[in-house]
Amino acid sequence: MILRFAQDDDQTRMNFAHLEEFLKSIGEKPFRLKQVRHAVFTELVSNWNGATTLSKPLRDQLTATIPFTSLELVRESKSSRGDTIKAMFKLADGNMIETVLMRHDRDRNTVCVSSQAGCAMKCAFCATGKLGFKRNLTTEEIVDQVMHFARYLGKEQKRVSNIVVMGMGEPMANYENMIGALRFLNAEETLNISARKMTVSTCGIVPGILRLADEPMQLNLAISLHAPTEEIRSQIMPVNKAYPLEKLMAAVHEYVAKTNRKVLFEYVMLEGVNDTPACAVALAKLMNHPLFQVNLIKYHSTGVFTPTEEQHRLQFKAKLEDLGCVVTHRVTFGEDIDAACGQLANKNMPHPVSPSSS
Numbered sequence: 389m390i391l392r393f394a395q396d397d398d399q400t401r402m403n404f405a406h407l408e409e410f411l412k413s414i415g416e417k418p419f420r421l422k423q424v425r426h427a428v429f430t431e432l433v434s435n436w437n438g439a440t441t442l443s444k445p446l447r448d449q450l451t452a453t454i455p456f457t458s459l460e461l462v463r464e465s466k467s468s469r470g471d472t473i474k475a476m477f478k479l480a481d482g483n484m485i486e487t488v489l490m491r492h493d494r495d496r497n498t499v500c501v502s503s504q505a506g507c508a509m510k511c512a513f514c515a516t517g518k519l520g521f522k523r524n525l526t527t528e529e530i531v532d533q534v535m536h537f538a539r540y541l542g543k544e545q546k547r548v549s550n551i552v553v554m555g556m557g558e559p560m561a562n563y564e565n566m567i568g569a570l571r572f573l574n575a576e577e578t579l580n581i582s583a584r585k586m587t588v589s590t591c592g593i594v595p596g597i598l599r600l601a602d603e604p605m606q607l608n609l610a611i612s613l614h615a616p617t618e619e620i621r622s623q624i625m626p627v628n629k630a631y632p633l634e635k636l637m638a639a640v641h642e643y644v645a646k647t648n649r650k651v652l653f654e655y656v657m658l659e660g661v662n663d664t665p666a667c668a669v670a671l672a673k674l675m676n677h678p679l680f681q682v683n684l685i686k687y688h689s690t691g692v693f694t695p696t697e698e699q700h701r702l703q704f705k706a707k708l709e710d711l712g713c714v715v716t717h718r719v720t721f722g723e724d725i726d727a728a729c730g731q732l733a734n735k736n737m738p739h740p741v742s743p744s745s746s
Contacts, residue, residue, distance in 0.1 A: 410453060416446070428535075429578045432542035459532045475536060479505065479529060483522045485556055487533040489540070497541055498550040501533045503566045504557025509591050512624040513614070513656055513693055516556045524562040530569035538579060551581060554589040554610070560596025567603065574605060583607050589654065594631045594639040601643040609643060610652040610683075611636070615662050616670035624661065637674060644679050656685045657696035663704055672711035681714040 411420050427439035436450040459477040466473050473489045483505040490498045505522035538548050551573065553559040559566045570586050573579050587608040590596055600609060615621035621628040640651055653675065657663045675682055684705055687695040701717065708715045
């Protein structure tokens with residue numbers, strides 16, 4: 389996709405600067421850039437040939453010179469309810485990523501994007517962590533995931549309304565490219581998606597949380613907490629050894645003090661691990677802030693733990709509410725196509741790819 393990046397990346401193949409230089413080099417006038425932007429982000433054309441406001445020779449030159457997208461669609465899967473679509477993409481180097489569109493009631497359409505190919509965090513309950521880390525995605529590759537579904541929805545005269553960076557990878561470990569993509573998608577001349585409808589989720593990378601606190605964009609922060617004590621969290625989330633719960637919560641409090649924005653704490657419920665009455669009490673103590681909200685999540689089994697039964701989850705929720713917490717229970721999207729929380733793992737990947745050192 390045509391981008392103006394905050395920084396260059398040696399894996400980036402095109403951006404507005406490159407395009408502008410190319411158009412100038414072949415003698416095109418400055419207004420051509422505006423025509424291209426309108427075709428891509430307003431008309432949502434699927435390729436250069438679709439940009440019919442441009443001449444056929446120019447479209448042919450663009451097709452031959454500048455790739456329209458950095459992603460190759462390998463397959464798409466739709467949930468039985470029809471409210472979730474998962475896309476598997478092949479990157480230029482052969483690595484694979486997955487992206488999910490969740491279609492809510494009314495006109496809310498959320499794209500869950502990946503920020504890395506694979507993940508280094510190794511959370512015990514997450515299928516993506518089993519893949520290991522391949523590499524960071526470029527800003528272009530992150531944006532192109534959203535653009536794919538923007539074009540899909542555009543055929544129905546609908547638009548992407550929300551973005552959650554909750555797909556494959558740890559966003560804070562790819563901060564520059566992740567934040568560059570969100571800035572780009574927030575811009576009026578692109579998709580103009582409100583920053584308040586963008587959410588960045590982290591497993592607890594403290595430096596990233598502190599950087600996000602200083603961002604001028606009013607982004608939402610979600611913390612993958614999943615345990616209320618140092619002992620339990622260290623058992624299921626290795627990141628807790630580098631950034632223990634005490635440091636994590638201190639960073640979150642600093643974030644709230646600077647931004648005055650609500651923080652969502654994600655909590656996957658694992659039977660006999662983090663769903664006991666004692667865990668509820670410990671969690672309520674951590675959530676002792678008016679801008680903290682707990683989001684309980686059904687564990688979509690990856691074969692390691694047992695999901696907490698629904699009735700038990702509801703009892704846990706009621707206990708937290710009795711203790712003064714603001715609590716929601718996440719609606720599951722796409723479990724039947726391995727598109728739900730923690731399930732993205734490139735299943736049935738056509739070509740296995742070796743880890744990259746980049």
